Amino acid sequence: MAPRIAVLGCGYWGSNHIRTLKSLGALYAVSDQNSDRAAGFAAEQGVLHIAADEIYTHPDVDAIVMALPPQFHAQAAIKAVRNGKDVLVEKPIALTVPDAEAAVKAAHDNGRIFMVGHVLRFHPAFEKLLDLIKAGHLGNVRYIHSHRLGLGKFHTENDALWDLAPHDLSMILAITGTEPIEVRGEGAAVLDHLSDFAHLHLRFPDNVRGHLFASRLNPYRERRLTVVGTKAMAVFDDMEQWDKKLAVYKHSIWQDNGAWASTTEEPTYVKIAQGMPLTRELQNFISCIETREEPRTDGEEAIRVLRILTAGTVAHTEPKRDTPAYG
Structure with a gap:
């Protein structure tokens, strides 16, 4: 039952x-x-x-x-x-x-059981990306950047950073396996007193770098996570069709007589099984209730994400406007 x-x-x-x-x-x-x-x-x-x-x-x-x-x-x-x-x-x-x-x-x-809704951790494309990283196909991860952009979803209590960034931070923490040792944030409130866009700059041990850009004032939607490794680069693009959601780029970069040179290759699209992340997340929750095992996205992870959001939050003091800034 x-x-x-x-x-x-x-x-x-x-x-x-x-x-x-x-x-x-x-x-x-x-x-x-x-x-x-x-x-x-x-x-x-x-x-x-x-x-x-x-x-x-x-x-x-x-x-x-x-x-x-x-x-x-x-x-x-x-x-x-x-x-x-x-x-x-x-x-x-x-x-x-x-x-x-x-x-x-x-x-x-x-x-x-305490589970947090970081639903993209259950996306088949991200799960496959994590498998590729753990298997060494990208080499050593050196840089991760994510873009989560769109128009709308305006809240009264949390800004673009707190609303949009948790999913990406959860994925970045899963890739690095550790918390950042430095967090810098910047953003601005355009419509009201809450930030409508935000940048986070992250530095992890071994000088691994991360960057996150979140915006709710963007004319097009973008949902993209890029991982740069010493052997290859990979892109998880959730706006693409299933057969193109995960791409691997095996570019070559080297030094030639003191100067950097590179060659580029067409992406290789990784085959992934289709599945709805929310369904898979709730299946994990049900399984944890039945087995008493810890969820993949447990409370400790949620606290780690919250620490980064707090460290990267930029205080804004713009007064509330009586009329919208646009329209």
């Missing part, structure tokens, strides 16, 4: 969890502060609607997926694990490192 999972939060991302868990046969109930919205999803999916203040103590709920505004995640997670529920918390799991640490500690103290 599949674990009985409730989804707390029926917004855009919560609705994705609802439909995916239903397809996996694990959706037991839905909940939201907006009871009409939750009741609508419950009727649509043929599951229980449980009031938001009752979800934590409901005896038939084994686990809760939390897709709330991030300022409520830590408190809700602590309440859930103290009542014996396993949790999957969407990113970011908190707005401060101490709050995140408190939530993860509460889960550990109560013997509960």
Whole structure:
């Protein structure tokens, strides 16, 4: 019998969890502060609607997926694990490192599974990229850069860095296997008082470098992670079709009489199995509930990501505008 999972939060991302868990046969109930919205999803999916203040103590709920505004995640997670529920918390799991640490500690103290929604760690293309790196096909990794750009998704509590960067930071940490020893951030608020774009510059041990660019004021969408190694380079481009999502470039670079020279080759596209990252993430959550194994994206990883976000956050003091900057 599949674990009985409730989804707390029926917004855009919560609705994705609802439909995916239903397809996996694990959706037991839905909940939201907006009871009409939750009741609508419950009727649509043929599951229980449980009031938001009752979800934590409901005896038939084994686990809760939390897709709330991030300022409520830590408190809700602590309440859930103290009542014996396993949790999957969407990113970011908190707005401060101490709050995140408190939530993860509460889960550990109560013997509960704590998973964070870094969904791209479960993308088949990223999994394959990680396999290539671990097998040495790229040589020693020297530089990683990611671009996550688009238009929209404006939030009242978190800026472009906190909203867009956690996925990429999770992937970068998985590749390097360690936290950065230096983080520098820069950004600017264009529309309001929160940053609409941000750059992060990361330095890891052995002088491995990383760079991240996130923007919610960009006319086109870009979802690209590039890894530069001593033998080859690889690009995970999530905007491409499945047969071109992961490309390997075996360029050659050398010194000739004191000058650098290079040759370029056409990319080799790596075959990957198709699969929906959210489905695979929730399958991992279900498996962890059943086996009590640690999730791939556990609470400790979420804290590491939060430390980087905190270190890279640039304070902005622009006053709120009465009218939009554009339009």
